[in-house]
Amino acid sequence: MTAIPFTPPPAPENRNVLRQRLIAARRGLSAEAVALLSEAICGHLMAGFPELEGKVVGFCWPVQNEPDLRPLLLEWQSRGGRSALPVVTVPNAPLAFREWREATPLAPDRYGIPTPTEGPWLVPQVLLLPVNGVDRLGYRLGYGGGFFDRTLASLDPRPLAIGVGYELARVADIGPEPHDEPLDALVTEAGITRFRP
Ligand SMILES: Nc1nc2c(c(=O)[nH]1)N(C=O)[C@@H](CNc1ccc(C(=O)N[C@@H](CCC(=O)O)C(=O)O)cc1)CN2
Numbered sequence: 037m038t039a040i041p042f043t044p045p046p047a048p049e050n051r052n053v054l055r056q057r058l059i060a061a062r063r064g065l066s067a068e069a070v071a072l073l074s075e076a077i078c079g080h081l082m083a084g085f086p087e088l089e090g091k092v093v094g095f096c097w098p099v100q101n102e103p104d105l106r107p108l109l110l111e112w113q114s115r116g117g118r119s120a121l122p123v124v125t126v127p128n129a130p131l132a133f134r135e136w137r138e139a140t141p142l143a144p145d146r147y148g149i150p151t152p153t154e155g156p157w158l159v160p161q162v163l164l165l166p167v168n169g170v171d172r173l174g175y176r177l178g179y180g181g182g183f184f185d186r187t188l189a190s191l192d193p194r195p196l197a198i199g200v201g202y203e204l205a206r207v208a209d210i211g212p213e214p215h216d217e218p219l220d221a222l223v224t225e226a227g228i229t230r231f232r233p
């Protein structure tokens with residue numbers, strides 16, 4: 037009998053090991069690589085999701101080599117769209133979102149992530165979620181705060197959830213738990229993966 041190669045999903049306590057490994061791999065990318073990969077991701081989003089350009093789109097300020105989507109958000113703004121950045125009000129709660137424009141003042145939040153200090157609070161119709169890891173069914177590994185799971189579970193209607201990340205974030209199975217909210221689609225430098233219609 038031939039052995040079938042099979043990597044079992046991580047037990048919940050090993051998610052942090054996987055998360056740290058994937059974050060370290062991304063942090064190993066050069067600034068030049070991040071710029072090229074980010075451009076490719078923005079191109080796929082622009083071409084593949086034309087319906088987003090007039091919407092309220094939540095995204096994340098790029099930290100730790102996350103994809104830089106700012107040029108795309110500015111382009112959508114010029115076409116009538118609005119952009120929003122997450123604001124952690126309290127841990128263990130859904131994220132709030134505040135409008136971001138080029139002139140919006142930002143200050144580091146408790147994690148050091150630049151966050152709007154003024155401007156209207158918005159409800160996103162679409163969320164572009166950075167992924168540290170993502171599996172074949174569209175389950176995502178973030179930083180372990182559970183913020184986006186809580187946010188997706190709390191918003192009605194649920195926003196379209198599009199993961200953004202690099203091919204190096206793909207794993208077979210993150211071992212989803214009941215609270216994990218799957219992505220609708222994933223965009224990497226290689227293109228678009230749709231997980232549900
Ligand atoms: N760029 C960016 N902004 C984002 C997110 C993101 O994924 N990327 N978030 C996506 O949700 C939210 C922030 N989520 C975070 C969750 C945990 C930690 C973190 O470092 N946790 C520490 C514990 C720190 C503490 O509790 O004081 C840890 O896990 O070691 C950071 C950010 C909102 N802003």
Ligand SMILES: Nc1ncnc2c1ncn2[C@@H]1O[C@H](COP(=O)(O)OP(=O)(O)OP(=O)(O)O)[C@@H](O)[C@H]1O
Nearest residue numbers: 176177178179180181182183184185186189215216
């Ligand atoms: N809807 C929810 N209600 C209550 N607790 C939740 C909910 N979603 C997630 N959690 C809790 O948040 C914690 C972190 O979850 P998880 O490891 O999936 O975070 P993550 O998706 O990697 O992080 P993030 O979304 O902040 O980037 C878990 O302990 C989980 O119990």
